[in-house]
Amino acid sequence: MTFWWATLLLLIAGLAVWAITFWNRRAMRRSPVLVANTSFLERLPSFVRAQRTARVVRAAQVGVAVLGVIGAAVLSGRVATERIETPDFANRDIVLCLDVSGSMYEYDTEILQTFSTMVDSFGGERVALSIFNSTSRTVFPLTNDYDLIRRELARGAEAIDFDENGYRLGTKDYPEEKVRSYVDFIEGTRGIDDQASIVPDGLASCGLLFDQAEADRSRSIIFATDNEVNGEPIFSLDEAAQSVSSRGIDLYTIYPGSFECTQTCFEELKAATEEVGGGLFQTTDPDAVPSMIDQIQRTQAQQMGASPTVIRTDHPMFGFVVTLLALVAVLVLGWRSR
Structure with missing residues (x-):
């Protein structure tokens, strides 16, 4: 069975989530909201921790997105094994x-x-x-x-x-x-x-x-x-x-x-x-x-005319699971970074 359609959907969804999340972040950096007398916030331990957490989440998003792309690439590559069989005849x-x-x-x-x-x-x-x-x-x-x-x-x-x-x-x-x-x-x-x-x-x-x-x-x-x-x-x-x-x-x-x-x-x-x-x-x-x-x-x-036949068996499970988990992780991290 070919999973190219599942690979394409997961890849598009993952890239869309990644693009939306980081496009919003960049837009926010380009159009900051200026508030007077807030410079002291950068010295607050809670604010520092929040900034650090935000950076970690963004880095995690990038890493998970890359992992998802790799999983999708493996899935679309159709990892398979081959064996040669000679058909048995029941006649x-x-x-x-x-x-x-x-x-x-x-x-x-x-x-x-x-x-x-x-x-x-x-x-x-x-x-x-x-x-x-x-x-x-x-x-x-x-x-x-x-x-x-x-x-x-x-x-x-x-x-x-x-x-x-x-x-x-x-x-x-x-x-x-x-x-x-x-x-x-x-x-x-x-x-x-x-x-x-x-x-x-x-x-x-x-x-x-x-x-x-x-x-x-x-x-x-x-x-x-x-x-x-x-x-x-x-x-x-x-x-x-x-x-x-x-x-x-x-x-x-x-x-x-x-x-x-x-x-x-x-x-x-x-x-x-x-x-x-x-x-x-x-x-x-x-x-x-x-x-x-x-x-x-x-x-x-x-x-009866039997000839060896090459049997190809796809193994999509690893790539599919990695891509799916990466997509879920991107969505969770995107929600967390809001």
Whole structure:
């Protein structure tokens, strides 16, 4: 906000008060009123004190007026600070894509909690969650209702946590309520008998959750799987990744580890992800989540045309207060010098 008008008014008012006060004083000195037999007054202590006080008041008026002019000059100069900011974009769509097959039991709770940590850093982005095994299910579509997102992620993390003691599902007894919450959560992901963890088809299904195809929005999939495929997928992993990439969707893969094909699964997943310009992160890396979020935000900002902007912030308060106080002081001193 510009305070040039306030500066001008205060400056004019201060100069007017100063001019009127000292013009009157000079006029009085030029046209004295002669009174006979008053020379003795100059020897009276009270008269001497009054003259001294008058001189001090006039000097104070001059000093305050100068201070007011300095304050007005500072105010009109618009003291400000500058900082450079890169605009953040809230037009991001992010699909969280989670493998809930048996080989992922050990990791799913941790990954869902990791997803929740990511959501805490978002501000306006739309988020969706899709889970898959032999078939896929959408837990919630793209939304920016963060209370719902956190609630569903927490519910899923609790429902699928069957390995807190290091055992897989089926090796120990669980309360019926616990089993029921798990079954409800993964409902719809076991649609093909004798098949599990159809990773390529799960990835391709996640790519279909993006709506507003014509809108200028950035799109990302955060894909968590161990890539242990047990069945006959429609797509190969490379085809699924290319299908996602062809729609302008960035791919970020979380690899938690694998029981059976550790190196093979990892290398295949890494190659497919990096082939489309994506990034692969391992859950064993403590910097994986911050790095992923930073990469998403940085890449998306570039894609959406973000450029650094200089933000200028005025700080008029000091000059305004000094000028106002100087004006008040000039008025008070002017009244006192009458």
